[in-house]
Amino acid sequence: QVQLQESGPGLVKPSETLSLTCAVSGYSISSGYYWGWIRQPPGKGLEWIGSIYHSGSTYYNPSLKSRVTISVDTSKNQFSLKLSSVTAADTAVYYCARQPTVVTPYDYWGQGTLVTVSS
Amino acid sequence: SYELTQPLSVSVALGQTARITCGGNNIGSKNVHWYQQKPGQAPVLVIYRDSNRPSGIPERFSGSNSGNTATLTISRAQAGDEADYYCQVWDSSTAVVFGGGTKLTVL
Numbered sequence: 663q664v665q666l667q668e669s670g671p672g673l674v675k676p677s678e679t680l681s682l683t684c685a686v687s688g689y690s691i692s693s694g695y696y697w698g699w700i701r702q703p704p705g706k707g708l709e710w711i712g713s714i715y716h717s718g719s720t721y722y723n724p725s726l727k728s729r730v731t732i733s734v735d736t737s738k739n740q741f742s743l744k745l746s747s748v749t750a751a752d753t754a755v756y757y758c759a760r761q762p763t764v765v766t767p768y769d770y771w772g773q774g775t776l777v778t779v780s781s
Numbered sequence: 782s783y784e785l786t787q788p789l790s791v792s793v794a795l796g797q798t799a800r801i802t803c804g805g806n807n808i809g810s811k812n813v814h815w816y817q818q819k820p821g822q823a824p825v826l827v828i829y830r831d832s833n834r835p836s837g838i839p840e841r842f843s844g845s846n847s848g849n850t851a852t853l854t855i856s857r858a859q860a861g862d863e864a865d866y867y868c869q870v871w872d873s874s875t876a877v878v879f880g881g882g883t884k885l886t887v888l
Binding site for chain 1: 827
């Protein structure tokens with residue numbers, strides 16, 4: 663059974679960098695697929711942040727591209743998100759998820775983690 | 782950039798059929814996926830590639846896609862179907878795109 667689990671600080675100060683990690687179990691990232699981050703501000707809809715292929719190639723939401731970095735660590739079977747220069751508008755539940763190919767859906771999701779941006 | 786448009790809310794009487802639309806330019810040429818999200822939970826895939834159901838999803842859930850509109854249909858709606866529903870596509874210029882979401886209320 664594939665499982666994804668997000669971890670990281672629940673509170674980040676404005677202008678700082680948000681850092682989250684997604685640990686994957688039940689599937690080896692090095693075997694393939696895309697691994698993505700999606701967020702959901704309180705009471706709002708889903709927003710795609712970006713994805714990384716197991717080889718390390720990335721693609722990002724154009725609206726966030728200048729602030730986002732997604733990386734993968736196959737030795738630890740995990741991938742990470744960094745979002746710089748955060749503001750209150752970045753407060754959201756952050757999900758990690760698996761996507762077999764770019765045209766297929768996200769088939770496995772983490773439970774999500776709430777990150778609040780506040781001083 | 783590519784955009785998907787969904788109605789904010791849809792209401793359906795218990796046991797009747799609900800239809801949730803997802804509009805986009807020539808969306809019929811794309812693979813559309815639908816997710817169900819209940820409060821406090823992660824999204825769950827209910828339809829993939831326009832009309833396919835993952836294992837464990839009731840046959841009451843079906844999908845179609847043509848022209849500029851994709852539709853998620855929920856037959857014999859139950860109270861447990863109350864949730865937010867999101868459509869999603871891949872676009873070559875925008876990559877992953879989600880619709881704004883539709884809140885389904887079962888009356």
